[in-house]
Amino acid sequence: MTFLKMYLVAFVVFLAVDAVWLTFVANKFYKEHLGFLMKETPNYVAALIFYLVFIVGLVYFVIQPGIDAQSISKIIIGGLLFGFITYATYDLTNLATVKDWPIIVTIVDLAWGSVLSTVISVATYYLYQLFW
Numbered sequence: 001m002t003f004l005k006m007y008l009v010a011f012v013v014f015l016a017v018d019a020v021w022l023t024f025v026a027n028k029f030y031k032e033h034l035g036f037l038m039k040e041t042p043n044y045v046a047a048l049i050f051y052l053v054f055i056v057g058l059v060y061f062v063i064q065p066g067i068d069a070q071s072i073s074k075i076i077i078g079g080l081l082f083g084f085i086t087y088a089t090y091d092l093t094n095l096a097t098v099k100d101w102p103i104i105v106t107i108v109d110l111a112w113g114s115v116l117s118t119v120i121s122v123a124t125y126y127l128y129q130l131f132w
Helices: 002-034 044-069 072-097 103-131
Strands: none
Touching: 002 044, 002 103, 044 072, 044 103, 072 103
C-alpha cells in the first residue's frame, strides 16, 4: 500500500510538471529541432505507458529508498542520476543511430530528465511526509 501511495503522488506530480514543460517550453523547441521526425498527433498510449513505467522506476529506485532512509540528499542525488541515466538511454541512442539527430536536443533532454526526476522525487518525498 505504501508503494501505491508513493506511486500515485509521484504520478500526479509528474503529470503536472511535465504538462507545463510540454505545453510552454518543449513544444516549440521540439518542433524547431525535430519537426522533420514528429507525428501530427502524438501516440498517447505510448506516452501513457512511458509515464506508468518511468514512475515505477522512480518510486522503486529513488523515492522509496529515500523515504525509508529519511534522507532528502538521497532523494536529490537519486533523482538526478535516475533522470540523467534514463533520458541518456533514449537520447544517446538516438544521437548514435538517427541521422541528423540534433545534439542540442540530447543536451536539453538530459538536463530536463535530471531536473524532472529530481523535482518529482523531492515533491513526492515532502507530500508523502505531509500526508502519511
